[in-house]
Amino acid sequence: xxxxxxxxxxxxxxxxxxxxxxxxxxxxxxxxxxxxxxxxxxxxxxxxxxxxxxxxxxxxxxxxxxxxxxxxxxxxxxxxxxxxxxxxxxxxxxxxxxxxxxxxxxxxxxxxxxxxxxxxxxxxxxxxxxxxxxxxxxxxxxxxxxxxxxxxxxxxxxxxxxxxxxxxxxxxxxxxxxxxxxxxxxxxxxxxxxxxxxxxxxxxxxxxxxxxxxxxxxxxxxxxxxxxxxxxxxxxxxxxxxxxxxxxxxxxxxxxxxxxxxxxxxxxxxxxxxxxxxxxxxxxxxxxxxxxxxxxxxxxxxxxxxx
Numbered sequence: 001x002x003x004x005x006x007x008x009x010x011x012x013x014x015x016x017x018x019x020x021x022x023x024x025x026x027x028x029x030x031x032x033x034x035x036x037x038x039x040x041x042x043x044x045x046x047x048x049x050x051x052x053x054x055x056x057x058x059x060x061x062x063x064x065x066x067x068x069x070x071x072x073x074x075x076x077x078x079x080x081x082x083x084x085x086x087x088x089x090x091x092x093x094x095x096x097x098x099x100x101x102x103x104x105x106x107x108x109x110x111x112x113x114x115x116x117x118x119x120x121x122x123x124x125x126x127x128x129x130x131x132x133x134x135x136x137x138x139x140x141x142x143x144x145x146x147x148x149x150x151x152x153x154x155x156x157x158x159x160x161x162x163x164x165x166x167x168x169x170x171x172x173x174x175x176x177x178x179x180x181x182x183x184x185x186x187x188x189x190x191x192x193x194x195x196x197x198x199x200x201x202x203x204x205x206x207x208x209x210x211x212x213x214x215x216x217x218x219x220x221x222x223x224x225x226x227x228x229x230x231x232x233x234x235x236x237x238x239x240x241x242x243x244x245x246x247x248x249x250x251x252x253x254x255x256x257x258x259x260x261x262x263x264x265x266x267x268x269x270x271x272x273x274x275x276x277x278x279x280x281x282x283x284x285x286x287x288x289x290x291x292x293x294x295x296x297x298x299x300x301x302x303x304x305x306x307x
Contacts, residue, residue, distance in 0.1 A: 006046075007181065007184050007185050007188050008178060008180075008181035008184060008185065009180060009181060009184075010173060010177070010178040010180065010181050012171070012173040012177070012178075013172070013173055013178060013181070016043070016170045016171060016172055016173075017043075017046075019168070019170055020046055020047055020050070020170055021050060023047075023168050024046070024047045024048075024049075024050035024051045025050070025051060025052050026051075026052075027052070027139050028139075028167040028168055029121065029139070029140045029141070029142070029164070029165045029166075029167050029168070030047060030139075030140075030141045030142075030167070030168045030169075030170060031141070031142045031143070031144065031148065031165050031166050031168070031169050031170070032044060032141060032142070032143040032144070032170050032172065033143075033144050033147060033148065033169065033170070033171045033172070034145070034171060034172030034173070034174070035145055035174045035220055036145055036219070036220065036222070037175075037219045037220035037221050037222030037223060038172040038173070038174055038175070038220045038221060039172055039220075039221050040104075040143045040172060041060065041102070041143070043170060043172065044058075044060070044100065044102040044141045044143065045058060047100065047139075047141060048099065048100040051100065051139065053098045053099055056096075056097050056098045056099030056100070056138075057095060057096050057097050057099040057100075058096075058099055058100045058102070059092050059095050059096040059100070059101050059102065059138070060102040061074065061075070061092045061101065061102070061103055061104065062104045062105055063103065063104065063105040063106050063107075063108040063109055064105040064108045068110075071109060071110075071113055072113060072116065072129060073091065073129050074091055074092060075091045075092060075093060075113075075116075075117070076091040076093060076094075076116070076126050076127070076128055076129060076134075077089055077090040077091035077093075077094050077128040077129070077132075077134070078091075078128055078129050078130055079127075079128035079129060079130035079131040079132035088128075088132075090128075090134075091128070093120065093126060093134070093136050093138060094128075094134050096137075096138035097137060097138060098137045098138065099138055099139070100138060100139045100141060101138040101139070101140055101141070102141040102142075102143060103117075103140065103141065103142045103143070104142075104143045105143075106142055106157070106161075107144070107146075107151045107156040107157045111158060114157070114158045114161050115158065115161075117161060118158065118160060118161045118164055120136050121140070121161075121164045121165070122164070124136050124137075140165070142165050148162050148165075148166070149162075154264075174217070174220055175217040175220040175221060175223075175224060176216050176217050179213050182209075182212050182213050182217075182224070183204075183209050183212070183213065185221065185224055186204065186209070186212050186227075186228055187204065189224060189225045189228035189229070190202075190204070190228045190231060190232055193228055193229045193231075193232035194232050197232060197233075199232065200237075202232075202234070202236060202237050202238060202239050203237065203238045203239065204238075204239050205238055205239060205240040205241070207240050207241040207242075208240050208241045208243070208244070210241070211241040211244060211248075212224075212227075215248065227244075227248065230245070231243060231244075270301075273287070273291065273298070273301060273302075276290050276291055284298055284299065
C-alpha cells in the first residue's frame with residue numbers, strides 16, 4: 001500500500017481523500033472511478049482501514065479474471081446440495097464477513113449475474129449455489145476504470161445496479177491532471193525503491209523533473225512507480241533525463257491507449273483528432289494536413305462533437 005501514497009496537493013485528489021475519510025466509518029456502498037493505475041485499490045484499502053471493522057477481512061475480487069462458468073460460485077459460494085462430490089465452500093461475499101468486499105470490473109458480469117448482485121444489495125443476503133442462506137454483512141466497493149454512466153449507455157452495466165451502488169462516489173484524477181504532484185510522487189517512489197535496496201537516494205536533475213512532468217503517464221501512478229524503480233538502480237549520484245530509457249520517450253501508440261481505455265472507434269477517432277490539434281497548437285489547417293483530411297471535414301467533425 002505504501003507504493004501508492006497519499007502524497008499530493010492536487011485539489012481533486014485531496015477532495016477524494018477527504019471524502020474517503022469522512023465516509024469510511026459507514027456501511028454505505030462506494031463506487032471508485034478512475035483510470036487504471038490511479039490508486040483505486042489503495043483508496044479501497046484505506047476505506048477499510050479507516051472503517052468500523054479494520055481487523056475484519058478485506059477481499060478484492062476481479063470479475064474479468066474469473067471464468068464465466070465460475071462467476072456465481074465465486075461470488076456466492078457453493079452449498080452441500082450443489083452436486084454430488086462438490087465440496088462446500090464460501091464465496092467472496094461470505095469470505096469478507098463484516099469487512100470490505102471490493103468488486104472490480106462488474107461490467108464483465110452478464111445481466112442476470114448483475115441482477116443477482118442487485119438482489120444482494122436490496123435484501124442484504126443471498127443463497128449459496130445448492131442452498132444455504134447467508135447474510136451479507138460486508139461493505140461493498142465497486143471500482144470502475146470508465147465512468148459507469150458510459151458503461152450503462154454501452155449496455156455493459158445495469159442502470160438499476162448503478163443506482164443501488166452509487167450512494168457515495170469517489171473520483172480519482174489521472175496523473176496527467178496532477179502535474180504539480182509528479183515531482184513529489186517521483187521523489188517518494190525513488191526513496192522507497194532505494195530504501196528497499198539499501199541504497200543512497202540520488203538527486204533528480206531539473207531536466208529529469210521537467211521530462212517527468214511533461215510525460216502523459218497513461219499508466220498513472222503504477223507507471224511512475226515502475227519508472228522510479230528502474231531509475232533507482234542507476235548508481236549515479238545525480239539522475240538526469242538522459243537516464244530515462246528510449247521507451248519513455250516513445251510513449252504508447254494511440255491504438256494501445258485506446259484499448260487500455262476501452263474506447264469505441266468513434267471515441268478513438270475523436271481523441272486522435274484532438275490530440276493532433278493540441279500537437280500543432282490548435283492550428284486547424286496544419287492538423288487537417290497531418291490527418292489527411294480537408295479543413296472543412298475537420299471543422300464538421302469538431303462542430304458535431306460540440307453539439
